Amino acid sequence: MPEYTVSEISGAIRRTLExxxxxxxVRGEITEFKRYPSGHLYFxxxxxxGKIAAVVWRGSVARLGxxxxxxxxxxxxxxxxxxxxxxxxxxxxxxxxxxxxxxLLARIERLRQKLAAEGLFDAGRKxxxxxxxxVIGVVxxxxxxxxxxxxTTIARRFPLPLLxxxxx
Numbered sequence: 001m002p003e004y005t006v007s008e009i010s011g012a013i014r015r016t017l018e019x020x021x022x023x024x025x026v027r028g029e030i031t032e033f034k035r036y037p038s039g040h041l042y043f044x045x046x047x048x049x050g051k052i053a054a055v056v057w058r059g060s061v062a063r064l065g066x067x068x069x070x071x072x073x074x075x076x077x078x079x080x081x082x083x084x085x086x087x088x089x090x091x092x093x094x095x096x097x098x099x100x101x102x103x104l105l106a107r108i109e110r111l112r113q114k115l116a117a118e119g120l121f122d123a124g125r126k127x128x129x130x131x132x133x134x135v136i137g138v139v140x141x142x143x144x145x146x147x148x149x150x151x152t153t154i155a156r157r158f159p160l161p162l163l164x165x166x167x168x
Contacts, residue, residue, distance in 0.1 A: 142166035
């Protein structure tokens with residue numbers, strides 16, 4: 001019977017996992033969600049039959065597709081990898097989607113009901129729109145020529161204060 005070091009076994013398990021599965025889509029409910037100061041996100045995906053650890057590296061967080069929350073059923077896209085120092089495996093995620101259109105619509109409906117219960121849709125809360133705006137708001141990148149073009153066009157056509165909300 002051959003003898004192996006722990007590192008050899010860990011490496012073989014990692015190669016087997018990554019070679020067998022490649023990229024995968026995994027459906028499950030987010031639990032144990034935690035955002036670390038490093039910017040990485042850690043959580044578990046579970047269903048009635050099991051649970052798998054998951055990680056989103058800081059560089060992938062902005063491209064995820066949705067904000068992870070405990071209790072939300074998602075389809076996670078990524079790759080299976082092992083972490084040899086703890087003899088564990090995890091899903092390294094680079095994309096999250098709500099699990100089915102029905103789940104997304106149900107989530108939207110729950111939010112709508114919550115806001116309605118707070119009275120935020122009551123007719124008495126609505127204010128009439130002014131005939132002309134007093135401020136123009138723009139959501140765009142703070143860098144690039146587009147912001148300069150917007151400022152120039154607004155200054156020429158409709159000179160009003162401009163509120164810029166920068167996004168990456």
